[in-house]
Structure formats: structure tokens, C-alpha cells
Amino acid sequence: MSAISKRFRCQDLIAVSSAYLIIFFSWLALYLLTGERFTIIALINFVAVYMFVPLVLVLIVAILCRSRWLGLGVLIGGAAFLWLWGGMYIPRIGKKVPDGSTLTVMTYNVLAWHNHYSEILETISIENPDVLLLQELNNGLAEVLRYELSGIYPYQELEPLDNPKGIGVISKFPISKSEVARPQLWAGEPQILELEWNGEVIMLVNIHMTPTTGILPRDEVEQSIRSREREAMLLADLIRQADTVILGGDANTTSLSDAYRILTGELKDSFREAGFGLGHTFPGSKIPESDRPHIGSLFVPPWLTRIDYIFHSDDWTVLSARTAHFDGVSDHRGVIVELSRVD
Numbered sequence: 001m002s003a004i005s006k007r008f009r010c011q012d013l014i015a016v017s018s019a020y021l022i023i024f025f026s027w028l029a030l031y032l033l034t035g036e037r038f039t040i041i042a043l044i045n046f047v048a049v050y051m052f053v054p055l056v057l058v059l060i061v062a063i064l065c066r067s068r069w070l071g072l073g074v075l076i077g078g079a080a081f082l083w084l085w086g087g088m089y090i091p092r093i094g095k096k097v098p099d100g101s102t103l104t105v106m107t108y109n110v111l112a113w114h115n116h117y118s119e120i121l122e123t124i125s126i127e128n129p130d131v132l133l134l135q136e137l138n139n140g141l142a143e144v145l146r147y148e149l150s151g152i153y154p155y156q157e158l159e160p161l162d163n164p165k166g167i168g169v170i171s172k173f174p175i176s177k178s179e180v181a182r183p184q185l186w187a188g189e190p191q192i193l194e195l196e197w198n199g200e201v202i203m204l205v206n207i208h209m210t211p212t213t214g215i216l217p218r219d220e221v222e223q224s225i226r227s228r229e230r231e232a233m234l235l236a237d238l239i240r241q242a243d244t245v246i247l248g249g250d251a252n253t254t255s256l257s258d259a260y261r262i263l264t265g266e267l268k269d270s271f272r273e274a275g276f277g278l279g280h281t282f283p284g285s286k287i288p289e290s291d292r293p294h295i296g297s298l299f300v301p302p303w304l305t306r307i308d309y310i311f312h313s314d315d316w317t318v319l320s321a322r323t324a325h326f327d328g329v330s331d332h333r334g335v336i337v338e339l340s341r342v343d
Helices: 003-034 039-045 048-052 055-065 068-089 117-127 139-148 218-239 258-264 270-274
Strands: 102-109 131-135 155-159 167-171 175-177 191-197 200-208 245-250 308-312 316-323 335-341
Touching (some): 048 068, 117 139, 131 245, 200 218
Parallel strands (some): 102 131
Antiparallel strands (some): 131 167, 175 191, 191 200
16 A cells, blocks of 8 residues: 555544544533433433444554544543443452341343243242342233242232333342332332341332333433433432332433432442443343334344342442343343342
8 A cells, every 4th residue: 555545544544533532522521511411412321331332443543543633532532431331340359258148139120011921930040039129020920920939939019010010029038018108200109118137127129210212202202311310319318218228120221320320329339339341231132022122123232231220228238249140031131139238
């Protein structure tokens, strides 16, 4: 390749790379300055981690074309990624505690619109949590849980519906409905329970927050975002009424959202504390009833984002956190954590 051809090729590559960096830094600046005030920023935040992927290509162009501007852009972009998600790639050192002093909690959106109950039961059997928080619990699955799992999970508080508002908790330890008034959420009221474990009573909250079901119409997207923020504020008020709390479920929002920041102002994100990697939980199954986005027969890739969480108050330490076995049916995969009380 002649020097002239190489120069023009580099000019084209630098121009394309610069255009990407302008878009990238515009999103990053608006996000840092305004949070989710603008709907477009909130939508980008669902897949924001992929905004960083082209930085690898820009780095190659910066090296080949000896562009300091591009190199600086990659450096700043890389620093932003480390700031937002770098801590999730730090290996966790396992902690050992005495037998019987740990509690495993799992959240699991099982998808309301199907009757593939054997796959759900298999996943529960594989993970074997002490406490299982269920979202989108339909009547058929509730009956199966009562019949098949009452021996292992004798304590069940199930509120099934044949739509996404169904919810329920099954537990190896005693649970009962709390006297605290439940705030009304769009996708359905949260379950507020009292869990009796190791001689103490723990507030256990099972949530399913407002979903964003598409990118249009804009007014509906905006309404769903603001609804989650209001729900997060209601939950924050609820959390402040208890001494010790475990809250989990389908939050329908990412860790970059204002709703997430409101919740983590009161509680800690178990996966951030002890998980490894991004921990993406949605979307999963491609069965017809699933909410995995698609155009015709072309589906988006699986596990694009993390919207399922288990949060805990400061008086817990997280020994492990990971995504659960995928059942091949739901459009979510669960999150399971092992908790222990702080001495």
C-alpha cells in the first residue's frame, strides 16, 4: 500500500472512529449530568455496556494510524468502563462460616404465559435455595408447587394470577405476611413478609417493578421509567421501617438507572458485592410466550442486560452470588446468593 493510500485510509478510519467517540461521550456526559432525565438516555442505559465494545476497534485504529486523539478517547472510555463495571470482575475470596449460619435466597421470574412446570421444578431442585422469590407466578405453577414441594418448602405464601402480576415465596423457614402496609406497584403489589431465621425476624420483600415493553411510543416508555423511580422511593420508605431486610425480584431496570440508585441508597446489591462478571439475566427463552425482542424470526442475542436482583441491608455479608441454572423456558434466569449475618 502506498503512503498516499495509507494516509487516506487512516483519514477515513479516524473520521469513523471520531464520530463514534463523539456519540459515546455525548451519551456518557448526558448520563453523568442528568441520570435518566431524558428518555433516550434511559433506553440506551439498558444496553449501555455495548457502547464500550467499539473502543477495542478504535484502539486498533489509534495504534495503526498513530492518533493521539483516538488513544486519549480509548483511555477515557476504558476508565469509564472500569468505574462503572470494573469492580464486578475482581475475583472474590470465599469466606467460611459455621454450618447452619448461612441463608441462600433466590429470585426467579418464571414467565406467566406457559405450563412448562417440570423445567421450573428442575431448576428449583438444582439450585435448592432456602428461600425462593417468584415473579409471574400463574395458578397452574402455584398448584404444582403446593403439591410437589410442600415437603421441602413447607412455608408458602403464594398469590398467583394468570398474568405477570402473580407473585409468591416458598421457604424452608417460617414466613408470614407482615403487618406493614404494602405500597401499590404497577406490575403488582410487592410481597412483604416476615422470615423467621436463626432466632430473629427478617423483613423479606418480593418485588416486580414496572416493565418497559418497547422503545415506542415515547410517552409509555417515559411513564414506565418514572413509575419505577416512584416505586423505588416507596420501597426505600418501606425499607427504612425495618432493622434487617432482604429484598429481591425483577426490577425491570439496570444498575445505571435512577431507580437502582434509589434502592442502593438503602440496600446493597448482592451480586455487586460477591458476584463475578456482568451477571446478565434477560432476555432468555425464545418460546412464543417469551418477551425476548425479535423481528420476525430474528431474535436479539440472549442475556443482554441485568434486571433481576437480590438486595440486602448492611447487617448481612454476601458469601457468594451468581446467576442460576437456566430452565430454557423463562425469559429470565434467576439470581441466587448465599448470605450470612455480620458479627
